[in-house]
Amino acid sequence: MIATPTPPRVVLYEGPGAEPMEAANRRELFARLLDRGYAVTLAGQGSSATPPLATVIVLGRFHGAPPAVESAEGAVCVRDITGEAVEQTVEAVEAARGTRQMNRPPAAAAATGGETWKPWFPVIDMDRCTNCMQCLSFCLFDVYGVSETHHLQVENPANCKVNCPACSRVCPDVAIMFPKYHAGPIDGAPVSESDVTREKMKVDISALLGGDIYAKLRERSAEAKSRFSRERSADQALAERRRCLKKLADAAAIPQEVLDALPSPEEIQRRAAEAAARAEAARAAAEAAT
Amino acid sequence: MTDLPPNTTHDPQPRLLYCRCAYAQVVPEDVKDEVLAGLAESGRAFEAVPDLCEMAARRDPQLQQLASEAGPLRIAACWPRAVRGLFSQAGAALPKEGVEIHNMRTDAAADVLAGMQAASPASSPSGDTP
Numbered sequence: 351m352i353a354t355p356t357p358p359r360v361v362l363y364e365g366p367g368a369e370p371m372e373a374a375n376r377r378e379l380f381a382r383l384l385d386r387g388y389a390v391t392l393a394g395q396g397s398s399a400t401p402p403l404a405t406v407i408v409l410g411r412f413h414g415a416p417p418a419v420e421s422a423e424g425a426v427c428v429r430d431i432t433g434e435a436v437e438q439t440v441e442a443v444e445a446a447r448g449t450r451q452m453n454r455p456p457a458a459a460a461a462t463g464g465e466t467w468k469p470w471f472p473v474i475d476m477d478r479c480t481n482c483m484q485c486l487s488f489c490l491f492d493v494y495g496v497s498e499t500h501h502l503q504v505e506n507p508a509n510c511k512v513n514c515p516a517c518s519r520v521c522p523d524v525a526i527m528f529p530k531y532h533a534g535p536i537d538g539a540p541v542s543e544s545d546v547t548r549e550k551m552k553v554d555i556s557a558l559l560g561g562d563i564y565a566k567l568r569e570r571s572a573e574a575k576s577r578f579s580r581e582r583s584a585d586q587a588l589a590e591r592r593r594c595l596k597k598l599a600d601a602a603a604i605p606q607e608v609l610d611a612l613p614s615p616e617e618i619q620r621r622a623a624e625a626a627a628r629a630e631a632a633r634a635a636a637e638a639a640t
Numbered sequence: 641m642t643d644l645p646p647n648t649t650h651d652p653q654p655r656l657l658y659c660r661c662a663y664a665q666v667v668p669e670d671v672k673d674e675v676l677a678g679l680a681e682s683g684r685a686f687e688a689v690p691d692l693c694e695m696a697a698r699r700d701p702q703l704q705q706l707a708s709e710a711g712p713l714r715i716a717a718c719w720p721r722a723v724r725g726l727f728s729q730a731g732a733a734l735p736k737e738g739v740e741i742h743n744m745r746t747d748a749a750a751d752v753l754a755g756m757q758a759a760s761p762a763s764s765p766s767g768d769t770p
Contacts, residue, residue: 381673389687389688473696504729529725540719
């Protein structure tokens, strides 16, 4: 779980006592609010949607005075948007949010100068996971943990390195998904028999490298850095370093940023040993429990 | 809330949920725009969220509410395996029955909209479209 606050929600009310918005304006309002990070509910026509939690503002073209609205969190801002342009309504929602913090999609964050957290973290397909704990042993960033019932869980999603799907490569059961990845089955696409075979081959690649791909990557990185300092052409040295690292990184689809962020070899060894011990303890506890 | 319609849990019409996938470019822009336009222009009640992944990471209580409320649910998002995994990881596992997930990563907008707005449930047992 990450600590980002729950973003405010907006309700566009078009039920009794309110005039529906024009379809095109409704579409534009939804798109603009969603792209700024707000959840939006259209309520009042057909089957009503679930009353949203953490509602910050109710919008409507009300006949007469806007109704008083309360939620479990207290009074809710109600705004009559009769005659308002969409942009004006969007700005009113922003104003109603006040100083309340929220994560923003990248485009909105760039526009407002704020920061964004890309929701990149492993999602476990529990129908496929066999609780082998290979991912827990492999990850150096404490993303994985063990539940009270001795099962694998994603404990610290915010620790995950954005765009790195390496742990999914070592999962022998193709049970780890990254929904924001660009290709299947890592993105959650159905798993075929050939995927299972291919993923197992990638585990073997890791084993061929001595079972500690991070140590090997670190070594290659250090070698490349050394060459860089000796060679006269910085561009040539940099290109060589990139070629060396690419070969290994491709085997596990590890982004360059992750390689650059790796700790010292000693620290890697310490963390790997710690993770392996945790995995072994969890496996033993799970077996004892059954 | 006063003067707003009560939560109609007995309503046989499916609840509709749309994911904008606003934090990544993995869902084609034209597809998600067309699906949003179709839902918004229909005037029928629906829920739209910026990004289900982001909500799952926060364990947003709204996911629990969506998963636990009675009645059918239709979701326009991405791969069903991923969507179910996200809900599950957020402590809000979706029921096996009564949930249809339509995939905007692979399907045409017209097909997704047709599924979301169909009069009867999808024919596959789980309702998921791969």
